[in-house]
Amino acid sequence: MSSTTHRAEGTMRMSERSRRHMLAALALCFAVTTWVHAGDDRNPLAGDPKAVKAGEYEFRINCALCHGLGARGGGRGPDLTRAQKKHTHSDSEMFQVISNGIAGTAMPANGTNGQGVGMTDEEIWQIIAYIRSQEVKAPSQPLGNATHGKDLFYGDANCSLCHMVAGKGGRFGPELTGVGGSRTREAIIDSVRNPSRRLAWGLNEATKEFPQEYESVTVVTADGKEIKGVTLNEDSFTVQIMDTNEQIHLLEKDKLRSFQKSRESAMPKYNADTLSDKELDDIVAYLISVGAK
Amino acid sequence: MRGRDLLLAISLAAVAFATPAHSQVTFDRLLNSSKEPQNWMTYSGDYLGRRFSALDQVSTANASALTAKWVYQTAATGKLETSPLVVDGILYATAQDDRAFALDARTGRPIWMYQHALPGDIRPCCGRVNRGLAILGDKVFLGTLDAHVIALDAKTGNVAWDVVAADYRTGNSFTVAPLALKDLVVIGVSGGEYGVRGFIDAYDAATGKRRWRFYTVPGPGEPGHETWEGDSWQVGGAPAWNTGTYDAATNQIFWPTGNPAPSNRGEGRSGDNLYSNTLLALNADTGKLNWYFQFTKHDEHDWDATQVPVIIDTNGDSGAKHLIAQADRNGFFYVLDRTSGKLISANPYGKTTWSDAKDGEGRPIANQSASPTLEGHTVCPGAAGTTNFMAPAYDPQTGLFYVTARDQCDIFSTAPQPYEAGHAYYGSAYFPSEEAKPYRGFLKAIDPATGQVKWKFEHTSPTWSGVLSTAGGLVFTGDAEGNFIAMDAAAGKPQWHFQMGGAVYAPPMAFAVDGREYIAIAAGSAIYAFGLP
Numbered sequence: 060m061s062s063t064t065h066r067a068e069g070t071m072r073m074s075e076r077s078r079r080h081m082l083a084a085l086a087l088c089f090a091v092t093t094w095v096h097a098g099d100d101r102n103p104l105a106g107d108p109k110a111v112k113a114g115e116y117e118f119r120i121n122c123a124l125c126h127g128l129g130a131r132g133g134g135r136g137p138d139l140t141r142a143q144k145k146h147t148h149s150d151s152e153m154f155q156v157i158s159n160g161i162a163g164t165a166m167p168a169n170g171t172n173g174q175g176v177g178m179t180d181e182e183i184w185q186i187i188a189y190i191r192s193q194e195v196k197a198p199s200q201p202l203g204n205a206t207h208g209k210d211l212f213y214g215d216a217n218c219s220l221c222h223m224v225a226g227k228g229g230r231f232g233p234e235l236t237g238v239g240g241s242r243t244r245e246a247i248i249d250s251v252r253n254p255s256r257r258l259a260w261g262l263n264e265a266t267k268e269f270p271q272e273y274e275s276v277t278v279v280t281a282d283g284k285e286i287k288g289v290t291l292n293e294d295s296f297t298v299q300i301m302d303t304n305e306q307i308h309l310l311e312k313d314k315l316r317s318f319q320k321s322r323e324s325a326m327p328k329y330n331a332d333t334l335s336d337k338e339l340d341d342i343v344a345y346l347i348s349v350g351a352k
Numbered sequence: 353m354r355g356r357d358l359l360l361a362i363s364l365a366a367v368a369f370a371t372p373a374h375s376q377v378t379f380d381r382l383l384n385s386s387k388e389p390q391n392w393m394t395y396s397g398d399y400l401g402r403r404f405s406a407l408d409q410v411s412t413a414n415a416s417a418l419t420a421k422w423v424y425q426t427a428a429t430g431k432l433e434t435s436p437l438v439v440d441g442i443l444y445a446t447a448q449d450d451r452a453f454a455l456d457a458r459t460g461r462p463i464w465m466y467q468h469a470l471p472g473d474i475r476p477c478c479g480r481v482n483r484g485l486a487i488l489g490d491k492v493f494l495g496t497l498d499a500h501v502i503a504l505d506a507k508t509g510n511v512a513w514d515v516v517a518a519d520y521r522t523g524n525s526f527t528v529a530p531l532a533l534k535d536l537v538v539i540g541v542s543g544g545e546y547g548v549r550g551f552i553d554a555y556d557a558a559t560g561k562r563r564w565r566f567y568t569v570p571g572p573g574e575p576g577h578e579t580w581e582g583d584s585w586q587v588g589g590a591p592a593w594n595t596g597t598y599d600a601a602t603n604q605i606f607w608p609t610g611n612p613a614p615s616n617r618g619e620g621r622s623g624d625n626l627y628s629n630t631l632l633a634l635n636a637d638t639g640k641l642n643w644y645f646q647f648t649k650h651d652e653h654d655w656d657a658t659q660v661p662v663i664i665d666t667n668g669d670s671g672a673k674h675l676i677a678q679a680d681r682n683g684f685f686y687v688l689d690r691t692s693g694k695l696i697s698a699n700p701y702g703k704t705t706w707s708d709a710k711d712g713e714g715r716p717i718a719n720q721s722a723s724p725t726l727e728g729h730t731v732c733p734g735a736a737g738t739t740n741f742m743a744p745a746y747d748p749q750t751g752l753f754y755v756t757a758r759d760q761c762d763i764f765s766t767a768p769q770p771y772e773a774g775h776a777y778y779g780s781a782y783f784p785s786e787e788a789k790p791y792r793g794f795l796k797a798i799d800p801a802t803g804q805v806k807w808k809f810e811h812t813s814p815t816w817s818g819v820l821s822t823a824g825g826l827v828f829t830g831d832a833e834g835n836f837i838a839m840d841a842a843a844g845k846p847q848w849h850f851q852m853g854g855a856v857y858a859p860p861m862a863f864a865v866d867g868r869e870y871i872a873i874a875a876g877s878a879i880y881a882f883g884l885p
Contacts, residue, residue: 116769119781266855294833
């Protein structure tokens with residue numbers, strides 16, 4: 060193809076160019092006004108098949124890392140095909156959440172997650188159009204018995220020895236109050252059946268690329284004392300550990316006799332013999348019931 | 353050692369006295385930067401790209417006594433990637449959103465500040481970042497996220513001239529520290545993620561008039577145009593967003609380029625896609641191409657070859673060699689003859705799975721199975737690369753090339769995507785591979801003569817910090833956990849560290865004022881300067 064079909068502005072007459080610029084500016088004003096008004100409830104691009112397709116590209120670049128290709132949820136983010144969402148109901152709420160993130164969760168503000176290039180307002184609306192197009196009605200009867208799941212969590216399954224939910228339980232493992240609202244059912248089940256496959260995230264520092272993970276650690280101090288625990292944080296020179304008795308140890312690496320990390324999770328692997336599928340469904344139902352609040 | 357320090361202090365003081373503060377930065381001074389080691393006048397500290405300081409007051413003998421001298425809070429948020437300049441006691445640097453400032457280099461106290469007014473709808477790729485300024489004459493030069501090139505008065509920060517290089521609404525932007533040489537300011541565009549047509553520009557430093565432009569994607573009728581399918585060249589990317597180097601002897605600029613667009617999809621742009629992921633040797637006066645070397649042909653993994661190409665001269669048994677070396681994002685360390693552009697060696701310096709073979713010239717070529725798929729599959733290195741924009745260092749004393757490296761693999765997926773002006777144009781996405789964890793980060797010392805890694809220091813996690821080497825036998829680098837670390841250049845053993853409280857995305861540099869050596873680096877949202885007590 061010749062170059063004359065491309066970058067037409069170089070060959071455009073001045074008057075025509077000015078007119079087009081003016082029209083473009085007017086169109087932009089109109090679009091912005093429309094969006095501001097639409098901000099009350101509805102996506103101005105709702106149902107537009109072109110916007111849905113464009114939103115799918117944007118979703119792959121900006122969202123799929125955590126929410127999975129197809130928005131069905133990844134290991135880190137919730138399934139967005141659920142019509143009932145925890146943090147957003149209306150399109151405008153979804154717009155706010157995508158723009159600003161959700162404080163206190165792994166959901167970052169637009170353009171700050173290191174993935175992709177950040178989105179324009181129009182692209183955010185396209186993503187919302189895409190998410191709406193993927194939504195399916197949640198099953199009418201949730202799987203599992205939440206009441207029984209709560210009994211198991213605090214009782215025979217021993218979850219609460221290490222995990223806290225709503226202020227009750229242990230500190231050694233990740234806090235799980237919100238997990239039912241921010242992870243898919245499949246991801247929660249996988250983390251119980253295969254806890255080492257995808258280590259849970261711990262501290263997420265503001266400027267650091269990767270969050271701390273729940274790595275297991277064994278150290279021997281200079282006086283020969285062995286400490287087993289999880290890393291709360293670590294750098295090249297120091298490590299902060301919580302041991303199984305919930306004691307925090309602040310250690311300098313060059314003063315240790317040995318320091319060994321492992322990506323074998325401190326969480327025991329629950330197979331079907333120790334926790335049946337039915338029992339696990341009940342526990343997940345409990346976590347979802349708490350997480351949805 | 354004490355006597356030597358004293359001598360250095362006296363000689364530095366003499367240099368400072370001989371050069372009146374705030375004198376003009378002539379091209380001659382830039383060309384002979386090694387004669388004034390107290391100053392750091394270009395992005396890499398010299399035209400060769402070595403990021404090597406001849407200062408040796410701080411050395412392996414006393415590094416453990418280093419202490420913070422001052423901290424300047426920029427109050428900017430996001431990644432601070434700036435590499436400061438220092439000339440005659442004044443430090444010039446930038447922060448996010450195109451702000452520039454001048455500080456008293458002894459204390460960090462600001463002298464002036466400039467904030468460019470950015471439109472609300474800029475299209476930055478990877479943060480609202482800036483990597484620094486260039487200086488020439490009485491001006492400093494800033495490239496902006498809305499694709500302006502701006503000259504500021506070095507004494508006041510007032511705008512001397514402001515030109516628009518390209519339309520930011522189609523994804524053009526500047527994040528690079530420009531390179532000033534002769535009477536020119538050379539700058540390369542960003543925007544490979546938006547399908548820009550990449551270019552390198554040279555502007556008259558006095559007036560802002562554009563002297564030449566080299567399009568990194570050849571147009572119809574130009575050599576290399578045939579390496580693009582159909583109209584794909586028009587949105588072919590090949591940006592030029594990191595600072596190149598300059599060889600005065602041959603009057604050549606060496607400038608590296610980035611990925612073809614869309615980054616994850618080769619379908620629709622079959623061919624080598626020149627001059628993406630290429631080292632360009634351009635005539636400094638005219639911008640005409642002398643030679644080129646393409647590192648990754650027809651890239652589908654976002655492996656911009658925008659790493660600083662370092663000029664190295666050696667004089668071994670086989671005679672003088674005029675080399676240029678680059679640790680590439682694709683995981684291979686390349687050494688070229690910079691007279692001809694001919695490849696001398698290419699060796700992996702990190703975990704790579706994309707290439708098992710080399711072509712006739714010795715260039716690693718991609719396995720067919722490395723191409724991204726619809727559902728995605730794992731390739732190493734990941735899109736972040738074995739290294740990236742983090743500035744490397746070459747130490748003429750040890751003869752080693754120091755580079756920040758990471759072992760990380762990504763899942764690369766691809767899907768058809770129509771080009772739409774001003775919208776991200778990736779052709780799908782890449783994600784860090786959970787199975788390939790943990791990702792590991794290193795400082796590696798490579799011997800350019802053999803391409804072998806002589807030593808490596810493993811960080812707790814991968815870092816985006818650059819590297820500085822000094823005549824004091826030290827290399828300095830930062831980590832993602834916020835430490836600034838001094839190591840001995842020969843073996844990579846830490847001598848000292850300081851916790852700065854924020855991750856490092858910038859390279860260190862060194863300067864001296866009043867006979868005292870300082871090492872400076874940006875971390876978190878602040879700039880730190882360190883020295884001896």
